[in-house]
Amino acid sequence: MGIADLEELRSIVNSTINDSNQHLKKDINQALHEHPETAYEEKFAHDTITKFLEDRGFVVKRSTHGLATSFEAEIGSSGRLVVICAEYDALPQIGHACGHNLIATSSIATFLGAAAALKQSGAFGRLRLLGTPAEEGGGGKAKLIDAGAFGDVSAAIMAHPMPQNQLSDESNNWSGLAAMKMIASHKFRTEFRGKTAHAANEPWNGVNALDAAVAAYSSIGLLRQQIKPDERIHSVIEVGGTVPNVIPDYTRMNWNVRSPTIAGADKLLSRVKANIQAAAAATGCELNYITAPTYSNMIANKSLCSIYVDEMSLIGEKVLLWREKPITASTDMGNVSQTVPSFHGAFGIPAAPDIALHNPGFAAAASTDEAHEACIKCAKGMAMLAIRVLLDDELAVDARGDFEHNQGW
Missing domain, CATH: 3.40.630.10 (Zn peptidases)
Structure with a gap:
């Protein structure tokens, strides 16, 4: 040619x-x-x-x-x-x-x-x-x-x-x-399931799924201080409850975990999941992951x-x-x-x-x-x-x- x-x-x-x-x-x-x-x-x-x-x-x-x-x-x-x-x-x-x-x-x-x-x-x-x-x-x-x-x-x-x-x-x-x-990105959602109860009359009978979401969000905020400058973790609470006097029995969060390579993203993901699982354990909630396709670098x-x-x-x-x-x-x-x-x-x-x-x-x-x-x-x-x-x-x-x-x- x-x-x-x-x-x-x-x-x-x-x-x-x-x-x-x-x-x-x-x-x-x-x-x-x-x-x-x-x-x-x-x-x-x-x-x-x-x-x-x-x-x-x-x-x-x-x-x-x-x-x-x-x-x-x-x-x-x-x-x-x-x-x-x-x-x-x-x-x-x-x-x-x-x-x-x-x-x-x-x-x-x-x-x-x-x-x-x-x-x-x-x-x-x-x-x-x-x-x-x-x-x-x-x-x-x-x-x-x-x-x-x-x-x-x-x-x-x-x-x-x-x-x-x-x-x-x-x-x-x-x-x-x-x-x-x-860069690479893991994308997933987490569901926390607890037990509903009247927030004023019998809070001790509830298992607060919103507490699990807040604990996960807060602990990841602390984790961000210890990750590399070119890594990223993002999250939003998509479902957080209905009214304040009902303890939420269900919450859902949406997550991105990013690193320059897929190998780095895998390592960071394991650290993120440890915090999420700790939040579920601390509040007594059940945890479920909804995964989406991973984006490679x-x-x-x-x-x-x-x-x-x-x-x-x-x-x-x-x-x-x-x-x-x-x-x-x-x-x-x-x-x-x-x-x-x-x-x-x-x-x-x-x-x-x-x-x-x-x-x-x-x-x-x-x-x-x-x-x-x-x-x-x-x-x-x-x-x-x-x-x-x-x-x-x-x-x-x-x-x-x-x-x-x-x-x-």
Whole structure:
């Protein structure tokens, strides 16, 4: 594949995405932002995206891999396979405060551009746009991995929006980050069961499940003093009782336990559980765990990241290749990166200095014209990354080698 061939394919990618830009903005980006849906409830997003693709002639499989709100659209019948992951779930109460409306838009644009270029090239290769629900705590990609959605994949790619000010420093104004390293996270709920009683008339006959939750929460607060700076423990009490004069016989807590690696997260989890079990024992409550898919730490593939940076530079975007310190957040794309060679980049969008992810202000930032244009630029780089994995044997081998020999960041 020569330089002239690549230039022709870039032209096709850019023109295809540009031609679809306004429809992507109105029919996908704005529509999803105005209809936020939480994990596994993304019915509007599922139907909106699949219709958008079907209207453009793509054959779409709905409700794939046992998940009602997952979907697949694929072109090609032989050769290497690149999967483009689309996220579209939102957060409870604060909507698209993680910008998944932009993720869906950039991934769909990537698929449109890469599909047009692959068709023009006449080469072997397969492209799949995979709808991945429930990234926000539901572990959709972990379930898709178990269902076989990432079998025989040469590369899986996607990108995430971030506040622009978190990407730049005093000397450089980076528009994006290629190697978006993220940490591992155990996610689970705890249920404490006690015995109800009248809180004034016979408190001695009660077993207070709220006391168990409070004791667990407090002891974990003390544990935080003794953990490493890059580790995190979070918890909320989801169910705490009803009225003050009835001793609660049931409480439920939701937990995240994070560490830079899955091995570190496992060790921290054992310490956290010791405190939770002590709270149950101290109050006489029964304890039950409700587990959710664990999010593995993200491994950034060096070869894929390098090509993305090169492609973005050709459209005038200055993307940072990597930085040593990981982002202390987690994603189920980490699980994918432990399964196949993966790219999970970041693109910056304008936001106030005090605005970060999972903040209502970021939801507002994710709806702006500037944010949309940033995700479209990112899509052009990802589309060419996908094409080069499909058509460049050396790149495909290098990316697989980075993955198999753990030569990532």
